Amino acid sequence: MSTAAGAPAAPAGPVGGHYDVVIIGGGPAGLSAGLNLVRARRRVLILDSNRPRHSATLVSHGFVTRDGVSPLELRSLGREEFAGYPDAEFHQGLVSAVTRVEGEEVVFSVTSRGVRGSADRDVTASVVILASGLAETLxxxxxxxxxxxxxxxxxxxxxxxxxxxxxxxxxxxxxxxxxxxxxxxxxxxxxxxxxxxxxxxxxxxxxxxxxxxxxxxxxxxxxxxxxxxxxxxxxxxxxxxxxxxxxxxxPHWSVPLDFAASLGLDRDPDGHILVADRGATSVPGVYAIGDLTAPGPQQLIVAAGAGARTAAAVNRHLLGPL
The missing domain is CATH 3.50.50.60 (FAD/NAD(P)-binding domain)
Structure with a gap:
């Protein structure tokens, strides 16, 4: 597209907005958390690069009702279920920064670079859930x-x-x-x-x-x-x-969290995020679920269960004190 003078139009700026919850990572943990939160009528944005660690695996097992399904199909089904709710939004992108913004009410700024033609995002959230998984070296x-x-x-x-x-x-x-x-x-x-x-x-x-x-x-x-x-x-x-x-x-696993370094999350010697029983981290308003929180990868159904448990805790957190 060109301007009236014939010069190329400037690219559109990043898409903004405020969400109750931004979830970084669209695997079973993140999708499960997102599904349960939109069912609680929370406005939720899931950011995911669509580059899962298990992309080479053709078939997954041990997930009740889905034993033998492709992991990619499982993610696709989860996205469809999540996106079926009016307050749900899924965006494909690479998260570049998560920062804490102080003010009358603490919020979190999340920036993401769009991939495959999707727009960049620059949004705020009352809660951030980290579910971006591990990187593995074979x-x-x-x-x-x-x-x-x-x-x-x-x-x-x-x-x-x-x-x-x-x-x-x-x-x-x-x-x-x-x-x-x-x-x-x-x-x-x-x-x-x-x-x-x-x-x-x-x-x-x-x-x-x-x-x-x-x-x-x-x-x-x-x-x-x-x-x-x-x-x-x-x-x-x-x-x-x-x-x-x-x-x-x-494999050797690592926890790639450079984008959240400024949050100062407590981590173990191997880099896993230290969390309480329902995923709360050392930073109020930031939760972590899935492989980020324990040595070695978790089974898909375990990650999904953790997402549901954390969603309940996040929903209660957003209600505030009595």
């Missing part, structure tokens, strides 16, 4: 991404049953690797733990795993290999190919 193997979400997974509780009785690998270098191996051993009698040259499994843990028939392979890994059918093995640096048909990896 083992640095060249072909890891080719099999992640199909042959290889990170959530044993989510995908263990589907790997039943397979020749499985557990790959990682975290200090809970032996404990995770016990969980994988529930679904198979053929499990090898690959520490990729790290000291993740102690000698005592290796001996305990051996008594359960679980092998530990300490040599460095060159890559995971396979074909169109899926994973076929783990290639070691020395050329040894260990046949495997699938398995699990133990």
């Amino acid at each position: 083992p640095a193997l060249p072909s890891m991404r080719a099999y992640y979400g199909t042959s290889l997974h990170s959530c044993i509780e989510c995908d263990g049953f589907e790997k039943s009785d397979g020749a499985l690998a557990l790959i990682g270098d975290t200090d809970d690797l032996a404990e995770r191996a016990l969980l994988v051993s529930q679904v198979t009698d053929d499990l090898i733990v690959f520490t990729n040259g790290s000291a993740a499994v102690t000698a005592e843990e290796e001996a305990a795993l051996a008594r359960r028939g679980i092998a530990v392979e300490r040599r460095p890994i060159a890559d995971v290999v396979g074909d169109r059918s899926g994973l076929t093995g783990v290639q070691l640096d020395d050329g040894t190919l260990v046949p495997r048909t699938g398995g699990f990896v133990r």
